[in-house]
Each structure stands twice: as structure tokens, then as C-alpha cells.
Amino acid sequence: MAGYPVWNQEAARSIIAGLAHLEGATLPILHALQDEFGHVDPQAVPLIAEALNLSRAEVHGAITFYHDFRTAPPPRRVIKLCRAEACQSLGCEAMVEELAETHGIVVDGEPAGDAVVETVYCLGNCALGPSALVDGELIGRVDAARIAGLCQQERAQS
Numbered sequence: 001m002a003g004y005p006v007w008n009q010e011a012a013r014s015i016i017a018g019l020a021h022l023e024g025a026t027l028p029i030l031h032a033l034q035d036e037f038g039h040v041d042p043q044a045v046p047l048i049a050e051a052l053n054l055s056r057a058e059v060h061g062a063i064t065f066y067h068d069f070r071t072a073p074p075p076r077r078v079i080k081l082c083r084a085e086a087c088q089s090l091g092c093e094a095m096v097e098e099l100a101e102t103h104g105i106v107v108d109g110e111p112a113g114d115a116v117v118e119t120v121y122c123l124g125n126c127a128l129g130p131s132a133l134v135d136g137e138l139i140g141r142v143d144a145a146r147i148a149g150l151c152q153q154e155r156a157q158s
């Protein structure tokens with residue numbers, strides 16, 4: 001999965017400088033930073049405050065007010081786990097429990113390392129369930145160990 005570059009304070013500074021002249025520049029700057037890095041790092045707050053002559057609290061307030069902005073990098077791997085009826089009859093709920101209890105991976109919870117596991121309802125692969133979509137690739141007959149492995153693989157690569 002194509003990731004974002006790591007946060008770079010100098011690159012952030014030049015993005016901010018390029019937009020600081022705009023009227024109401026806070027939001028365009030925040031969007032530009034998120035487009036570039038996938039999130040608005042807390043290190044951006046003093047840079048934006050200084051460039052726009054705002055207080056840090058004002059900048060922080062704008063970031064938290066608009067729910068679109070992330071302050072941490074997005075997960076690099078997204079695993080969508082089917083929990084619809086056919087996959088339920090093939091054991092997906094037991095797998096969700098095993099993921100939590102054995103591997104500490106909470107479906108629809110906090111990211112596991114750089115991966116996140118989310119619920120979806122039917123991936124059109126019912127006969128081969130439990131099914132999952134991993135970075136857009138459909139996988140059938142998954143089990144908890146495989147999902148945990150996919151999370152760890154991402155952790156190891158990052």
C-alpha cells in the first residue's frame with residue numbers, strides 16, 4: 001500500500017509559507033499538510049501559529065474542531081473483515097474473539113501497529129468465508145492467525 005512520506009518539518013514549513021498569504025489560511029494549510037503527509041502532526045502547530053500570527057491554542061482548536069484532520073499517521077494496512085451472515089456461520093465471530101484474546105487485535109478498535117482491522121458486511125465471497133479484504137485484495141478462509149500475521153507483516157515492514 002502506498003504510504004505517505006514521514007513528517008518533515010522543513011517541508012511542512014514550506015507548505016505553510018506557500019499558503020500563509022491566503023485569507024483564512026488556516027484550513028487550506030491544514031488540508032495541504034494532511035494531503036502531503038496523511039496527517040497534521042502536532043509539530044505543525046507552532047509553525048502555523050507563527051506564520052499566521054495566531055496563538056497555538058487557536059491552531060490546535062481548528063485541528064480538533066474539524067474531524068477530518070488526523071494528528072497521527074493513518075494505518076498503512078487496512079484489513080476489512082466480513083462479519084455478515086454467511087461468514088458468521090463460518091466462524092468469523094469466534095475469529096474476532098480470538099484476535100482480541102490471543103493477539104490483542106481489536107476489530108474496529110485501535111490500530112494494531114500500522115494495520116487496522118475493520119468490519120464490513122459481505123464481500124461477495126460468501127462460499128469461501130470467512131472473508132477479508134486486505135489492501136483491496138480479497139482473501140477467503142481466513143483465520144485469526146493469518147489476520148494477525150498480516151498485521152505483523154506490516155509492522156515489520158514499516
Ligand code: FES
Nearest residue numbers: 082087123125126
Ligand atoms: S457474508 Fe462474508 S463474504 Fe458474503
